[in-house]
Amino acid sequence: MSDEWQTYRDDTRTPCKYGRNCYQRNPQHHSSFKHPPKNLKRKNENYRPNKKRYKLTASPRKDVNDTNKDLDHRDTQGDIGSVDQKTRSNEDNASTSKTDLDKGSCDDNIVIKFPEILLYHDKSDHNLFKELFLVEMPEDFFKFYKCLEELESFEKVLSSVNLELIGPYDLLLGKLPILDNKDLYLVHWRFFYDPPEFQAILKKNGKSEYHIGYFRDHPDKPPQFLASCDSSKDCSITPMAKNIFATIYLYLQNEKNTSPFMSIACQKLMDKVKKWAENHGYPLEKYDMKERQAKIQTKTFHGAGIVVPYNKRTQLGYRNLVETDGNLKKMFSKLKSAKTQKEKDDVLSDLQPVITYANIAVDECDFGTGLEAGINLFCSGIRELEASALSSLQAAYSLLKRDEFAKILQAHLKYRRKGPNLSVLSINEK
Template sequence: MDSLYEKYQKDIRMPCKYGAKCYQKNPVHCGKYKHPPTKNKASQGDRQPRKKIKLQVKAPTTQNDSDSDSNAEPSNSNLPEKVVNNDVSESDEDSMNNYVSESDEEAMNKDVSDEDTNKMNMLKSDEETENKYTSELNEENKKNDVSESDEETDEASMKTALLNDKNEATFIKKHFLTDMPQDFYQFWDFCRNIKPENPREALKPIGLFLVGPFDVLAGKFWDAEPDSDFLIHWRYFRDPPELQTVLKGDASTGYHIGYFRDSPDENPVFLVNNQANKDGILHQMGSNIFAAVNFYLEDLKKSGDPFKKMYIGKIQSALKSEADKLKIDLSKKTPSMVAREKKIVTRTFNKIGLVVPYDKKTEQGYRALALNNKDLNTLFTKLQNSKTEEEKEKYLSELQPVLTYASIATDECDFGTGIELGWNIISHGVECLNFSASRFLKLNYELLKREAFGQIAVAHMKNRRKGSNLSIL
């Protein structure tokens, strides 16, 4: 017994919070924490395993009979037999003296030194202190339904899952609510060839950085908090839900490039750029990210920046070579982009044009807002620049017919009207209407079966951030 307690005290591992009642069998847990020996383990460490002993129960006798028969052999009559239970508490030790084997008697009759007694008392005290928290910890484990070994396994599984393209794509779909097209992954490989140690900075010499879903490919989300809001990761102040940023540029203007899609279940039709600190206008940049960067380089040539010019030729040459090898179209306008133009039901503040299902015969799916774009823009500006509550209330009352009309349009299945209103609020930048934008967009996206865009709109309007430092990491 003494040797086991000495080993426990000398053990350099941390004591387990669960103490002697720990139920963990995981080798990782057992290798990290030490556990006080139980009474059974302690006794087994110093002697052979205890055998079950069959005992005979004597019939009650008087005191005289007991004295006279004290030296007699026990009778082998047909009396019921009992089996001794090895797990006996300290309070029963005195009564056990009559029901133990010779080897047990010998072990229990050994003199215990004061040092042994002190050790046992210390261990008992430590065990009681550790076990104070056992019930609370057990309750917490039940709520989380995850053991320590499960958490370690989950963390390892997540890291393993992000090592291949299939799982990275699944991760992006789960947290960003959209699938990324093939050219997105091809462009990542292109950047890895340019700068293997840090592909996100492969285009740093020309002022571009890979962001958004590219951070997943870079493994930056392994340590992200579980409740992190991925939907606002690199979402700029004037971005509609249809825009997913993948490249950031000049921070002073809020320049960024992203994929634009009309439905969350469809591949992007093209990429756009925007200067969020200037306005909400979106500019088309080709149908894939190679084309978008190529047109960025063409514009950069006109800027006359001598520090970037020396890198333009080298990067553009490599990009065109890779696009040619992959048979990627670098045209600024493709047939699919031309086809989309024919589906636009209205030109919005962001100039990109709204595409929603529209029946020309019944004229159902969209109706124009109560105010034209010019008048609505003026009203938004007045509302945004209001200096007093009285002014703000005045302009809100002027806007009320527009909101009411958009609500009626939704009721009558013209879902594009509410989306146009939400887009215009975001593009203009008027912040006091964030809730209205969220409400109109969420409802109409859901009715159009574009629920993912509704979730993005709600998350964005709840935490609409200005500036260019928009990472959640």
């Protein structure tokens, strides 16, 4: 074995996926990944990999150490590959959770065994929000509740304008039970299309799936805005305002104009909300999407966009997916309408390169690409794509230090349900 080859073998860095044919010119890439000596010939110069049709599955993977041994063996054969161990670890987590996804995902008949006697959390303990929901609630969340308490029977007042408090507000209302399974708090009023970044706090009454919630780019940072979504229609998230007072005011304006039978009730509450906002210094302004456009790398299927660290000089942090949104939507549509397994396999095979290249992008520090791919797969609402969505997002969230979002997503996909009543207490009891 030559000295150059021995040096390459002893190098502890991860092998580059492209080996001698690496096209990357970024210095950071070459400092992060090892590349084989270029003056050594392949042992099998005529080797050509067979083209295969792939299925998007979460099959069990080898142990990381075994994989690295395989890569070292492949290096001597000239077929070079690379493995990012942190990413692979997240993919393994997705694989182990595949059984849970098969049991519960997209299942409206999920059943949970609750205690015979339910006890409820102390509504005065605000530390519970972070413990149970993995995110801190902003100041306006609590201010709005205190203002509501000034009203007599405020739940009836909200009901008169077709609204009800949900999600984390149930803790302040004393309606959140003490449960052993902490994952259930993460799916309490989490609607079918709600990504981990979106947390519902209000909804329309009855059978409507229209809901309003906070949108965060990072679990440890304040929400960027409040937005609305109607899961009975699609995954679209529509920004409304930066604080809850402005959000409710805008909602009431719209309801007043579209629902004449509620116009009087809407105007009364609008007057109250305006007074509260002025007293506490909250502007009643609509969210300016131009501000958001300057921050995001791409819109994603839900439209609210994603924000990740991006270095303009090195162009590290995000690159476009290999397929346009339009083409992806066509593939998802074909998958939904597929009537045979062969038809499904054909579409899944076409989708595989999108996921593969997104994973390569993550390996090369373009974490936003993995985040975009995972969000789009999740927003498709297709069960066959959930394991791939989980794998992509777990890797991206971990590398972006957004691990709380990964936990929320895993719980959501395990108990993912459709419908207007997504309270944890609405899950059927055995």
